[in-house]
Amino acid sequence: MARALGIGAVLLSAMSMALCGVGGSASAAEPSDMDTVAVEDDSTVRDARGAFIHLTANVLDLLDTRTRLDMLDYYDLADTVRKVPNALDGLSWILPPANDSYIKAQLTPVSALTIKRLDHKRGHVFAVAYTISGNGTAADSELSFWDENLKRIPAARMIKLANVENFINLPRRDKSVREDIMDVIPYPMVEYTFSPDNDTLTARLTVADYIGIENFQRISPYLHKSLKYTWNGHKYILHRK
Numbered sequence: 001m002a003r004a005l006g007i008g009a010v011l012l013s014a015m016s017m018a019l020c021g022v023g024g025s026a027s028a029a030e031p032s033d034m035d036t037v038a039v040e041d042d043s044t045v046r047d048a049r050g051a052f053i054h055l056t057a058n059v060l061d062l063l064d065t066r067t068r069l070d071m072l073d074y075y076d077l078a079d080t081v082r083k084v085p086n087a088l089d090g091l092s093w094i095l096p097p098a099n100d101s102y103i104k105a106q107l108t109p110v111s112a113l114t115i116k117r118l119d120h121k122r123g124h125v126f127a128v129a130y131t132i133s134g135n136g137t138a139a140d141s142e143l144s145f146w147d148e149n150l151k152r153i154p155a156a157r158m159i160k161l162a163n164v165e166n167f168i169n170l171p172r173r174d175k176s177v178r179e180d181i182m183d184v185i186p187y188p189m190v191e192y193t194f195s196p197d198n199d200t201l202t203a204r205l206t207v208a209d210y211i212g213i214e215n216f217q218r219i220s221p222y223l224h225k226s227l228k229y230t231w232n233g234h235k236y237i238l239h240r241k
Contacts, residue, residue, distance in 0.1 A: 028143045028155030044123070044148040047100035048115045051126045055150055059113055059130045062087040063105075071105065072098075102196040110134040116194040116201075118231050123148045125158070127201075127236075129192045138206040139191035159229065159236040162203040164188045166238065167224050181219045184211055199231035 045051050053068050063071070063086055074082035075094040083091035088108060095104045095112075104114040116127045126146045133139035143161070145153040164185050170178055185207050193202045204226045208216045229236040 028145075028159060028161055045126070045150055046124070046148070048103040048117045048126065049098070049100065051115050051117070051128075051146065051150065052103050052105065055115070055126075055128070055146065057128075057144070059107070059111075062107060063092060067092070097196050099196070102194060104196075110137070114194050116199075118199060119233065121233060125153065126150070127158070127194065129194060131191060133191070133206075136209055138189045138209040139204075140189040140206065141192040143192055157235065159201075160238065162188075162190055162205075162227050162238065164205070166203075166227055167205045168222060169224050170222050177222060181222060184215045184219055201229040201231070201236055203227040203229065 045054055049072060052072070053065060060068075067084055067086065070084050071082075071092065071094050074084065075096075075098055081093050081095070083093040086092045086107070090108055092105060092107050095106055098104070101117040102115070104112060106112050110132055112131050112133075114129045114131070116129075118125045118127055124147075126148075128144045128146065129141050130144075131139055131141040143155060143159065145155055145158040147153055164182060167188075168178060168181055170181075172178075185205075189206045189210070191204045191206050193204070194200075195202070205223060208220075228239045230239065231237075
């Protein structure tokens with residue numbers, strides 16, 4: 001889980017995590033985990049770009065509104081990725097592609113935030129993935145969900161997170177192998193990735209970097225490489241394999 005970070009850039013990672021309030025395994029963040037502030041004047045946000053500009057959460061404290069606007073302007077105008085200074089005295093930038101329904105920002109060398117706009121019967125929902133990774137560390141994501149006023153939606157209403165059992169590719173009768181896998185992966189780390197082209201969400205178990213090569217080689221034949229979720233207009237549904 002995220003506590004297992006073995007990142008070489010210790011100071012930068014520690015400062016980033018202090019700002020972001022992240023300290024657990026792949027999770028669906030609840031209101032107590034991030035600050036929540038609605039858009040000014042109770043206006044609504046229509047696209048991922050607007051959500052990136054106005055979203056107020058600990059994970060974006062290192063970028064003020066002016067900086068976020070600059071990042072978008074540079075992305076639109078420049079032929080190459082343009083990096084801008086952030087509050088950690090580092091650099092942040094927008095990663096291609098970026099459009100009305102999808103935007104991804106590299107916040108620090110070890111952290112990134114992705115916003116995905118989803119159609120909902122009541123308008124739009126913005127799904128946000130904050131991911132810590134880099135320098136040989138297993139990627140670990142935190143998910144949160146927001147309405148058009150950027151008010152927090154309980155994550156449990158939007159998704160049931162993948163657990164180790166979901167990744168195991170074995171008949172139920174193979175109890176001993178299943179138990180061995182569960183023993184090797186006591187704290188699952190999962191990276192969640194939105195597709196920029198559609199509403200698919202991919203979950204990937206990222207344990208190879210902390211359980212050891214020998215253990216991973218032993219259990220990898222019995223694990224799905226990834227899991228797929230689809231958005232049904234109300235919530236994410238896990239595809240059963």
